[in-house]
Amino acid sequence: MTMKALLRTVVLLGTSAVVVGALSCSRRGPQEGQLTICFAFQDLETEFWVAGHKAITETLRGKGIRVLERNANQDANRQLEQVRDAIAQDVDGIIIIPQDGESAVTIVGEANRAGIPIAVFNRPPSDRSKPALVVVADNEEIAEEAVTYMAKVARQKRRDRKWKPLIVVGDLGDRNAVARRQGFFNVIEKNPDLFETPIEVPSKWDPATTLANLEAALQANPDVDFLFTSSDFLYPQIRAVLEPLGKWKKIGEPGHVILGGLDGDSTAYKLMEEGYVDATGVQDLFFEAHAIMDALLDAIETGHRTPEKWIEDPGFALTQENMAERAKDMWGYRVLRGQ
Amino acid sequence: MHRSDNVTALAPTGRLKDAFLRRVLLSDSFVLFLAVVYFLVLWAFLPRLGSARNLSNLSSNIWPLFVLVIGQMFVLIVGGIDLSQTSIMAITSVCGALLMTSGLDPALFARNPLWGVLVSEQGGPLAGSIAAVPVGILVMLAIGALIGLANGLAVAKCRMPPFMVTLVSMFFFSGLAILITRSENVTNLPVAFLAIGQNYLGHVQAGRSTVGLVPYSFFAGVALAWAAWFILGRTIAGRWFYAVGMNRRAATASGIPTDRVIVCAYVISGFCAALGSVLYSSRLGAGRPTLGANVLLDIVGAAVIGGISLYGGKGKVRWAFYGVLFFVVLDSSLYMLNLRFYTVNIVKGAVILVAALLDVLRNRVRMGRTPTGPRVVV
Secondary structure (H helix, E strand, O other), rough: OOOOHHHHHHHHHHHHHHHHHHHHHHHOOOOOOOOOEEEEEEOOOOHHHHHHHHOOOOHHHOOEEEEEEEEOOHHHHHHHHHHHHHHHOOOEEEEEEOHHHHHHHHHHHHHHHOOOOEEEEEOOOOOOOOOOOEEEEEEHHHHHHHHHHHHHHHHHHHOOEEEOEEEEEOOOOOHHHHHHHHHHHHHHHHHOOEEEOOEEEOOOOOHHHHHHHHHHHHHHHHOOOOEOOOOOHHHHHHHHHHHHHHHOOOOOOOOOOEEEEEEOOHHHHHHHOOOOOOEEEEHHHHHHHOOOOOHHHHHHHHHOOOOOOOOEEEEEEEEEEHHHHHHOOOOOHHHOOOO | OOOHHHHHHHHOOOHHHHOOOOOOOOHOOHHHHHHHHHHHHHHHOOOOHOHHHHHHHHHHHHHHHHHHHHHHHHHHOOOOOOOOOHHHHHHHHHHHHHHHOOOOHHHHOOOOOOOOOOOOOOEEOOOOOOOHHHHHHHHHHHHHHHHHHHHHHHHOOOOOOOHHHHHHHHHHHHHHHHHHHHOOOOOOOOOOHHHHHHOOOEEEEEEEEEEEEEEHHHHHHHHHHHHHHHHHHHHHHHHHHHHHHOOHHHHHOOOOOOHHHHHHHHHHHHHHHHHHHHHHHHOOEEEOOOOOOHHHHHHHHHHHHHHOOOOOOOOOOOHHHHHHHHHHHHHHHHHHHHOOHHHHHHHHHHHHHHHHHHHHHHHHHHHHOOOOOOOOOO
């Protein structure tokens, strides 16, 4: 490449940057009086987050609100920098799905200092020292409800030996994962005559980690016959491990592993419909998304800069027993049916 | 022959424009020039880019990354690469935090292998001590330097490829950080430690609140930069780094202790990674086993943009700073432009590619291999 060609390239790149900048500003700049909300999420790796992202961004844009989307790619430091950038743009409000509860505390503190109302979606801060709007499912209760049904199924199948339970644990830096694990153990501890000591398989909310750890756990404990996953998005990995071992069986077939999870995504619904999964805890995704948006917009409207409110999504357990009546309340069902 | 003499010599041949371009292109401040032009051009469209709050953000983002890039620069100069910087950040972050923390939740840490041995519900061994912060930081820096020493010995003495050695280190220490914390973040760190990453000097009013202009991390960055500049520019050892990177065999033949120089480069890199860990951990308020997991591209990207050669033998502290400055300004501006997140990644990748291309071209021009001009000897 000659110097002239290089000069042309540099000028072209510079001009392109300016044009992109100008176009972006003209296209995306806020109009007079238009609200701007930053939606900072940690990633969109599961159906739950994708559906939540869609519900929030589409609803806000539908109300004529300008939405600045920021994806931190699962990096807490990047998310902090992105939120600071958004604050520098004088956004009217912030909605975050934090990487974890600890980073949520730091980020909420940044927003508090700048006097910008902040809402935390589904993954709560690890402590309540800083005011924020938080919507979160009652994960412990929902998990307990789902596992209670699974235990009921286990008890109905009268047999001589105890059941060998296994839980796929989420990233315990996330309060949701801690609560789901607790809900599972509440049921196990209430039924000492029914269950052996559970096996815990860490997933870190990562499919590859889950696959590797679950394979190892089932090699060591081939007699596992009761399995609870802390998130429904890990069912493909669970199937990939159970199927070669001859343990991926429908309800009623010999060798069926009593199976349950939590989230309520479309995969869980399909597997329940096909008869592989016994129960799943359902978070009311659409309730959570709308509740957090309404709370934030209300705070902006009333000029409340550091609002504090914890909104709880009671959720419910969808089981093979109540499926006919309650499936329509499951967000995964509605996603699947295009509702 | 000096570079400016070459440029002057070319002018009478009717290539004034080329001479000017060469002067700009080969200037030590080329990337700074680009960064300033880029900032000024975009500022015209994005007034908030120059707001006090955004300048405060830029200032806060520059120094921790700069510290890491300085460390990487030493390794790049000797012709290596250190992929393990991110895992050094992770392991030093959790080790330092476990020593300093004033309380751990048994629900999260009771299954930790160090529970009851080194840590408990009351925190780590330095909990509540006046010496917690200095000792904690010293331990973090020492661990970083020791890992760097292990990397350096493997590369220099065992003649193992730097890519392989540091890749293995990256996996090993990332895994170890997760193992000793069971994936948990370590919180309840001393206020004095958090101040390092979160406090500023000099506050100005910005909208409804005030913002700080000079973060404490600035002082760490400047002190490290001065030390690096002194080593590279004012000592014989500094010349050895460049000599080893340009031609290791020739350096050995010249009597330079190449193995020791290489080991030193990795030790410095490990030390800088640990210092970066101090700055990032204090900023985020926790020891994190995943700290720095995504920062490697930023480190290498900023170094390449600054003009530090991936082939060794070339790099300066101010180039590192210019690279970091451009990278951070670019990052901030792309978000200010409100591009979609995938577009931001595409643009950043393209800029790093262009920077690498420019580096190749600058080398060619330096070596006088451009088709438009005579051979130039610098």
